[in-house]
Amino acid sequence: xSVLTQxxxxxxxxxxxxxxxxxxxxxxxxxxxxxxYQQIPGTAPKILIYRSNERPSGVPDRFSGSTSGTSxxxxxxxxxxxxEADYYCAAWDASLNTWVFGGGTTxxxx
Amino acid sequence: xxxxxxxxPGLVKPSETLSLxxxxxxxxxxxxxxxxxxxxxxxxxxxxxxxxxxxxTNYNPSLRSRVTFSVDKSNNELSLTLTSVTAADxxxxxxxxxxxxxxxxxxxxxxxxxxx
Numbered sequence: 001x002s003v004l005t006q007x008x009x010x011x012x013x014x015x016x017x018x019x020x021x022x023x024x025x026x027x028x029x030x031x032x033x034x035x036x037y038q039q040i041p042g043t044a045p046k047i048l049i050y051r052s053n054e055r056p057s058g059v060p061d062r063f064s065g066s067t068s069g070t071s072x073x074x075x076x077x078x079x080x081x082x083x084e085a086d087y088y089c090a091a092w093d094a095s096l097n098t099w100v101f102g103g104g105t106t107x108x109x110x
Numbered sequence: 111x112x113x114x115x116x117x118x119p120g121l122v123k124p125s126e127t128l129s130l131x132x133x134x135x136x137x138x139x140x141x142x143x144x145x146x147x148x149x150x151x152x153x154x155x156x157x158x159x160x161x162x163x164x165x166x167t168n169y170n171p172s173l174r175s176r177v178t179f180s181v182d183k184s185n186n187e188l189s190l191t192l193t194s195v196t197a198a199d200x201x202x203x204x205x206x207x208x209x210x211x212x213x214x215x216x217x218x219x220x221x222x223x224x225x226x
Contacts, residue, residue, distance in 0.1 A: 050212035
């Protein structure tokens with residue numbers, strides 16, 4: 001059971017905009033920033049978003065992050081087949097004193 | 111370009127100690143935090159903890175009693191030991207450079223299976 005809650009799956013067609021949610025609580029998302037990671041099965045995770053809405057260099061601006069209260073969202077616009085992957089949110093939890101993750105969302109490009 | 115490579119035995123017996131090494135190339139390990147993670151097959155990520163290059167550590171409370179990190183700056187290596195392993199410790203283990211939670215460079219991961 002993950003501390004952060006993500007939908008297990010999401011899907012969209014090429015060119016579409018898709019949003020993946022991440023729900024937490026006051027001790028994690030409610031008081032700390034959120035990072036998002038993309039993981040293609042069989043490979044290591046790759047950072048997409050840090051500090052809730054910052055993109056590392058090299059990450060396309062099709063990817064964006066936002067937070068509101070105890071929830072966060074990752075938006076992917078102009079969906080491409082290469083975006084098929086698992087996506088994870090992560091935040092520091094001040095009560096548990098550890099980084100916590102969502103269970104991951106598998107994105108399918110139809 | 112910083113690269114990380116995990117290494118260690120792929121098979122560990124129950125109740126024994128798991129030891130892994132993460133070798134960092136293409137840059138110095140100094141002045142950074144380095145985190146360890148694991149991921150059981152088909153499941154999500156778990157943060158094991160992190161170490162700064164001065165030896166300061168933070169461990170996931172759920173594993174604190176069994177895990178130890180160390181750093182060898184002369185060889186640009188990080189180490190993880192996990193004692194008293196069980197089948198629940200079977201996972202792919204990753205190391206990553208830690209920019210205060212923004213893990214920007216990762217190793218490819220190493221599978222550790224706990225089985226007799």
